[in-house]
Amino acid sequence: MPRNPEANQKIRQERKERILAGALELFVRNGLSGTKISEVARKTNMSDGLVYHYFSSKEELFITLVEGALNRIIEACERLESMDLEPHKQIKYAITELVKGIRSNPSACLYHALVFQAAICENIPGKAKKNIQKNHVKPYEAITRIISNGQKLGTIRKGNPEDLSFFFWNTINGLAIHQAMYGKSAQSPQLESVYPIFLIQMESKSNVRHKWIRGS
Amino acid sequence: MPRNPEANQKIRQERKERILAGALELFVRNGLSGTKISEVARKTNMSDGLVYHYFSSKEELFITLVEGALNRIIEACERLESMDLEPHKQIKYAITELVKGIRSNPSACLYHALVFQAAICENIPGKAKKNIQKNHVKPYEAITRIISNGQKLGTIRKGNPEDLSFFFWNTINGLAIHQAMYGKSAQSPQLESVYPIFLIQMESKSNVRHKWIRGS
DNA sequence: GTCTATATCCAGATAGAC
DNA sequence: GTCTATCTGGATATAGAC
Numbered sequence: 453m454p455r456n457p458e459a460n461q462k463i464r465q466e467r468k469e470r471i472l473a474g475a476l477e478l479f480v481r482n483g484l485s486g487t488k489i490s491e492v493a494r495k496t497n498m499s500d501g502l503v504y505h506y507f508s509s510k511e512e513l514f515i516t517l518v519e520g521a522l523n524r525i526i527e528a529c530e531r532l533e534s535m536d537l538e539p540h541k542q543i544k545y546a547i548t549e550l551v552k553g554i555r556s557n558p559s560a561c562l563y564h565a566l567v568f569q570a571a572i573c574e575n576i577p578g579k580a581k582k583n584i585q586k587n588h589v590k591p592y593e594a595i596t597r598i599i600s601n602g603q604k605l606g607t608i609r610k611g612n613p614e615d616l617s618f619f620f621w622n623t624i625n626g627l628a629i630h631q632a633m634y635g636k637s638a639q640s641p642q643l644e645s646v647y648p649i650f651l652i653q654m655e656s657k658s659n660v661r662h663k664w665i666r667g668s
Numbered sequence: 669m670p671r672n673p674e675a676n677q678k679i680r681q682e683r684k685e686r687i688l689a690g691a692l693e694l695f696v697r698n699g700l701s702g703t704k705i706s707e708v709a710r711k712t713n714m715s716d717g718l719v720y721h722y723f724s725s726k727e728e729l730f731i732t733l734v735e736g737a738l739n740r741i742i743e744a745c746e747r748l749e750s751m752d753l754e755p756h757k758q759i760k761y762a763i764t765e766l767v768k769g770i771r772s773n774p775s776a777c778l779y780h781a782l783v784f785q786a787a788i789c790e791n792i793p794g795k796a797k798k799n800i801q802k803n804h805v806k807p808y809e810a811i812t813r814i815i816s817n818g819q820k821l822g823t824i825r826k827g828n829p830e831d832l833s834f835f836f837w838n839t840i841n842g843l844a845i846h847q848a849m850y851g852k853s854a855q856s857p858q859l860e861s862v863y864p865i866f867l868i869q870m871e872s873k874s875n876v877r878h879k880w881i882r883g884s
Numbered sequence: 885g886t887c888t889a890t891a892t893c894c895a896g897a898t899a900g901a902c
Numbered sequence: 903g904t905c906t907a908t909c910t911g912g913a914t915a916t917a918g919a920c
Contacts, residue, residue: 463885481790486701488913499887504915569788572781572849574697615857622842623835630834633788641831679903704895715905720897891916898909 468506470496472520473559475513480565480632484514484576511577518570518580521563522587528665529594539602543620546595549664551643554628558635560665564628592617684722686712688736689775691729696781696848700730700792727793734786734796737779738803744881745810755818759836762811765880770844771856776881780844808833 474495478487489510493500507513532546553560570576571588595617602608609616627643634640690711694703705726709716723729748762769776786792787804811833818824825832847856 460885467885481788483699483702483789486699486789486791489915490913500914501888501916502886505885508915510914565788572697572785572845573699573702575702612858618842618846618857619839622846623838626834626838626842629788630838641834642828643831643835676903683903705897706895716896717898717906718904721903724897726896885920887918887920889917889919891914893914894912896909896911899907900905901907902903902905 464506467498467502471498471503471506471513472517476517476559476562476566479514479517480562480569483569484510484573511580514570515577515580515583517566518576519583521567522583524563524665525567526587526590529591531664533594533598538607539598539605540607542598543595543602543608545664546598547643550624551627553665554624554631555640561628561631564625565632568625568629592621595620680722683714683718687714687719687722687729688733692733692775692778692782695730695733696778696785699785700726700789727796730786731793731796731799733782734792735799737783738799740779740881741783742803742806745807747880749810749814754823755814755821756823758814759811759818759824761880762814766840767843769881770840770847774851777844777847780841781848784841784845808837811836 471492475487475492478491478495482491487510489503490500492513493503496503507516528549532542535542535545537545554564567584567588570580571584576584592614596613599608599613599616603610603613623643627641631640687708691703691708694707694711698707703726705719706716708729709719712719723732744765748758751758751761753761770780783800783804786796787800792800808830812829815824815829815832819826819829843857850856
């Protein structure tokens with residue numbers, strides 16, 4: 453095939469995505485320094501050199517993934533808060549969609565797990581670290597606000613909103629990591645049934661149409 | 669000081685413990701492959717060579733720590749189950765003691781975090797991996813049994829016992845990691861108040877005398 | 885755009901002096 | 903028991919051919 457700038461662009465895009473997808477899984481399973489570029493290459497059926505053709509370093513790869521993961525979650529929270537729903541329904545919606553995403557979309561749980569891991573880790577690239585420091589509290593704050601609102605309306609259970617939010621994300625992250633580790637093989641906890649019990653007052657089920665998190 | 673086998677033994681013991689303590693923190697923060705022996709040495713004011721004098725490899729160090737952490741938790745569970753308490757009081761006791769340990773004892777939360785991290789990680793030494801595979805479900809099973817018992821007696825809330833156990837440990841681990849990351853600086857979630865609400869029926873507070881987890 | 889070969893560096897581990 | 907000097911393997915990253 454002759455030089456075709458457009459086709460080249462397509463290839464570049466596809467390669468980048470394949471590399472990112474492969475690296476995401478390896479980073480989650482083995483950590484930043486435990487992941488070798490050669491593994492990423494083998495996993496994506498490329499040569500080491502080709503990976504470096506698309507990403508200048510292992511760190512850049514990591515930074516890109518962390519940024520993507522954070523954006524994904526933060527944007528979802530913004531969309532959630534801008535929805536015209538009562539607070540307790542927002543919580544219910546968030547739980548439903550998050551759990552659904554984690555269950556059905558393999559990369560969704562990897563994104564959650566990556567951010568969680570990166571937040572723990574000390575020796576990650578400065579750029580990723582700053583990004584995390586600046587942004588990883590946003591989802592916590594969003595849920596805290598929603599819970600506060602719900603408590604004022606009397607539709608969400610009592611308790612320190614920050615603690616409940618911590619509790620909320622803690623469980624989501626735990627589920628994501630559990631799913632990332634054992635996948636579909638193990639039976640996964642039925643958190644849908646647990647959440648409403650402790651967090652919100654019960655109410656009848658409602659159907660929601662549009663997607664909350666993009667790209668699932 | 670002349671050769672004194674007894675004093676030597678003391679020194680050996682003290683050195684080993686210092687190395688283990690330093691490595692524990694680094695492993696939790698940076699992962700296995702992200703932790704360098706030179707860092708462990710610097711942190712404990714020893715030379716690289718001296719660390720190798722006490723532990724033949726970085727992996728041995730890691731294996732030792734994982735084993736210790738698992739034992740700590742598993743023994744605590746055995747002690748818990750052998751206690752002559754009603755199930756819901758066993759749960760209450762476990763929560764109280766675990767949270768107390770995580771809050772007051774810096775190394776307690778590191779142990780929890782280490783096992784959690786090691787369970788996620790793919791590229792850990794085979795011996796540690798087998799140990800984890802064989803043992804890390806035990807605490808889950810113990811809590812599952814207690815919850816089952818409590819449900820039969822009607823003192824613990826309904827729900828799949830395995831899910832509730834997952835939920836239980838998930839939150840404990842989350843708290844431990846949170847504490848390991850931010851320490852006392854950040855205000856830590858008041859999980860004592862959250863737990864009883866979702867897990868067990870309320871009952872009056874009771875004082876317990878003896879230690880549940882050794883070495884705290 | 886893709887591959888192979890290779891330079892470079894760094895961390896794990898050892899040897900031997902004190 | 904402790905340190906310094908050193909060997910060695912392996913991983914990051916680059917150069918250049920196709």
